[in-house]
Amino acid sequence: MAEIAGVMKKAGLVWLAWGGGRPLPAWFATVDGSYVVLADRSGSAEQPLPGLAAAGTADVVVPAKPATNRLAGWKATVRRLEPGSDEWTAAAQVLRTERLNAEGLDTQLERWKTEADLLVLEPTGVISESAGQWDDRSRLETPAGSPATTRGKRPITFHRRSKRRPKLS
Template sequence: MTTEQAVAEIAGVMKKAGLVWLSWGGGRPAPAWFAAVDGSYVVLADRSGSAEQPLPGLADAGAAQVVVPAKPATTRLAGWTARVRRLEPGSEEWTTAAHVLRTERLNASGLDTQLDRWQTEADLLVLEPTGEITENAGNYDDSSRLESPASTPATTRGARPITLHRRSVRRPKLT
């Protein structure tokens, strides 16, 4: 398969997705929403702990593995390798990509200051297909994708608290 054919196949698969899973640097895969801009795919990565999607270290990774899930989210459609490139804020390419991402952004708050906030608090990253398809129909990786849950300070609730004046579980029979 040539690079042009691979890029065309990737474009066909990406049209069916609104979310992809990205992995880079040996870390855990992370979900990311994206927008297609001129044959490449742009993601928004949080830089300073703001309310955007957290993709720590992706801007400096250089390359990432992209997994495209099927709509029921129980299977994979494809996997491919991407070059990661950061767009410079204020450039013409950044402005074009930001306007496309803005229309794709769901549940955005502060629409009037969104582009200014992205310039200072987030990175716009371009995922350019390298032409390497790692998984596609009939050629899936058989390795287990199970991972242990991410560590978190959250704990289980424990025993239920005692509540006064609560209706008893067993109700008396009415005669």
């Protein structure tokens, strides 16, 4: 548990995988030694983590600051906090201060009660990856589908720069 706490202090976000799906990034907050994430429930503007509340368990991957490396990976049980409870209120207040680029701060907690789930990631004690202890499986995945396309022909440009550059001296 001390190793998990040490790497989580260095992280700003984690990658969560559950139910055999592809890992998704999630920002989190530490509340009384627990790790709390906010998961969108109704397609609102909060972070989309579909199905995490019902998953029961999740794999947590903590990335290093240069995002090409991993610090650690661990297993967590997922527990939903009941809206309006003391634990929910305490976690919501901490998440509120950690939430970047939030809009509607005056109604944020009321929106979270109806449109989002506050989930606690509790470490099971199983560390799947740590420094010097990596598995050999490939991390390559196909890109997620997107309606984005590559651009077509370059537009016509008037007043192009001359190919002959003037002498500087």
